Amino acid sequence: MAKLRHSFRSLFLLLATVTGAAAVSVAAARDPLPRWWSPGEGRVFPEELDYENGDGTLRLLLTGGKLETNGHPFFEPIGSNGRACVTCHQPADAMSLSAQSARERWDATGGKDPLFAAYDGSNCPSLPQGERASHSLLLDRGLIRIERAWPVREWNGKPVTPDFSITVVRDPNGCNSGPDRGPKHGNISVYRRPRPVANMKYLLAVGFPFDPKQGYALPIDPRTGQMMSGNIMADNRTGTLRLQMEDAGSTHLEMLKHLDEADISRIEEFEKRIFTAQQVSKEAGALDTLGAKGGPAHLRDSEPGALGSIGEPVWSEFAKWEDISPEDAKTLTPAQLAFRQSVARGAKVFRERTFLISDSAGINSRIGFGNPVRNSCVFCHNMSQMGNDVAPGQVDLGTTTMPFADPMPDLPLFRITCLKAPHPHYGREFYTMDPGFALTTGRCADVGKITLQSMRGLAARPPYFSNGLAGDLRGVVDYYDRRYDIGYTEQEKRDLVNLMSVL
Template sequence: MAGLAAAGLAASVQPDRWWKPGEGRVMQESTDYPNAAGSLRVLLVDGPMDTRGHPFFEPLGENGRACVTCHQPSDAMSLSLDSIRRQWELRGHHDPLFAAFDGSNCPDLPQERRESHSLLLDHGLIRIARPWPPRDHDGSPIETDFEIEVVRDPTGCNLSDRWGLAAPEPMVSVYRRPRPVANFKYILAMGFAVDPKRSQPLPIDPETGQMVSGNLMADRRVLSLEAQIRDALQTHLEFKGRLSPEDIARITDFEQRVYAAQQTSRVGGDLDTGGATGGPATLRDSPAGRLGSQGVPVWSEFNAWADAGKDASLTPGQRAWRESVARGAQNFRERMFLISDTTGINSPMGFGNPVLDRCAFCHNMSQMGMDVAPGQVDLGTTTRPFADPQPHLPLFRITCTGEPHPHYGRVIETHDPGFALTTGRCADVGKITLQSLRGLAARAPYFSNGSAKTLREVIEYYDRRYNIGYSEQEIQDLVHLMEAL
């Protein structure tokens, strides 16, 4: 144990980026993973930890996966397209990552063929099968106020007699990015007792009777870490048994001790020097759930770099990059534009349509860039007319049978109904839980459906969606900021 403790005192670079299920590696207290923008640092509070026998790292189900398979430390505890392709080149469909149930476009496709796994290999997407009609947390069906039909189904899964809407147990297959399993102190934080995006109280965890943030999953289909673990075991790991309360507690304990963020820039150097306080140590040591406008302004950890040009110890490239990050942070907080036709913002919150505000209007949590006010928002990334063309994804037609959608009307076309697959409400079509903005450089592609391949494409989508009119310099500054997170 003394040797393990000594090994954890300084950041180490793992010789093998990919964590295989059950390999029994030691997870250090601090580990750096190089990426195209610099390096990511993963911190484990009270580390190091021998992962042998730990239920997060062991293959528990029938397909050979462990939780770590889709939540790789080198990918900010998510899964990058580079890692996915590397595993296919090494092992093809035999790697547990490409398990037929959700690591392929549909389980009944020929699994040895690359095209059967194209959504994972080309877009980083895992299949998520949701019951139709939706089910409440006790398993009872939810009465819906919309009908759903398949317009286009390139994967074949939604029209399948076994896996689709016509199956004996009807399902809707949507395809989403794995969310990061890190920085949960912030993800679980509750800044308000209500979900203003629905004008309702925060959801209650049926197991504990306690209010929860509802920010764990893209569609809020589970409310607690414990419920998320059971959901993932049954679906992604195809685990047929029942994990003991002790093992579930070991997983939740581990997940709440992991912090991940970019630590260095290949151009600008270390992110916690020159007066800046970037990197995961600030996440680890700061209180969670603070509203930037009332406490520490979001991304103010880079404010000191506004004067980087005066630092003679830096190279010209370092000075220019650091000043760009500081400008990007200021732009994020202050650049005003009109936000329109966005459920969860323009309605039902009462801000008006459009409303004049900034990126930090929603991405307002200090150190994290999530929303202090929990709830789901429709940015249009999955829904016409705003979504970029996604011919590889299924397309659904939603017909509201009650009140029409406040912005799309009675008939909606979408690649992913999002939160509506949990609530059964037409007004929730397209709404997705806001994600953490940390460790972005390590886990491309972006948005829930992987529709932005690069950070620049993220900025350009917002620019088009809200007619912001960013200059080339503003785009570069915002990209550099995102790379520093």
């Protein structure tokens, strides 16, 4: 009998082992593909793609069917450093790049991934590339080094005589004062976040026939004859997707030759097909239920209308969550109901909570609103469903320029001296970590101006602002609260953060 019991026990253990192995095998087969897209993998980009993040699930939608990425120039390492466009525009990061993804990639590859190419994936090419400290700006703030010519040239290559001088005051990384780098050697290094390449039909929409922040007519794309929206690059150094590709190819990809026409067309087509937004909230559930229109499908299926919007108040897609019926409320947990109501309140705070906007070039100067002017977040973040500005032009929020910027001693600091008229808000001499749009125009009045971004997919791509100043969404709200002395209540801050987490 004992032997029989022992035989049954052995058989049970064997079956359990086999069944367990099969379960592990099935689980492995169901595991999602790796989050990181490496150049040349040859994956298929599906019509619908979801990625988890700290606030829920991001969704990407690709119009026109799935895409075979094998041989596609957006996904292939067409430059000399092994990178592809996808290296800095990762699907899981809403087609941008989060600092967390950079850190995970460093740990996974020991810093050998092409992302960390010496040219701009390190704080400076002259630093020892195997050390983490040499890549700290990318790993801690998600920043890529941008080298601009000095004196500047406009987007069309036209030389500009700047009306300001620039002096390096602090250079912690050596890329503005080395033996062959810095203003004395014809270049300036600044550090910025990669901008997302998604929802492009909104970013390319032209809201005005002129730039109301500068008072100039919009430049015309000589190839198409169409006006340029000015929403592509942080400093507007390129006005079209094609020019942006050429700029990226010669710098970030370190290409030895220009992209050919076929490659440019394929990349442009892909970028115009991608739509992305948060689809599911950990706290609220699906974002396209109970009357809401969250997620990327509404973006995909709508068209920019007058002034680059579709005529709906910004973030009104969550308005119906403000008064959820008792019957619908029964389908939610109390926590889900409370969170959805918070999102709806956050949208109202965004649109209706006014404050004094002061000393912000691009708003309080040239545009004619006066200094200060009372308005709300929607004054600049006004495009329906997107949150960028329908009015072309760049704005200085103070995120890179003293006295408003937070101390960021790991970034360079420049002294700007206006050679003609003083800056309208900073005076004749002031300090900045990134001259921004002024590196494109050569005008002192443009120092610190940056192109506003889309607010979609924020949860997938921290940190925030062009220089990574805010590590999380609460940091964004806190910065604005300090900068403009708004006086948000704690509830208003939570509501705004909850709103941004579902975009």
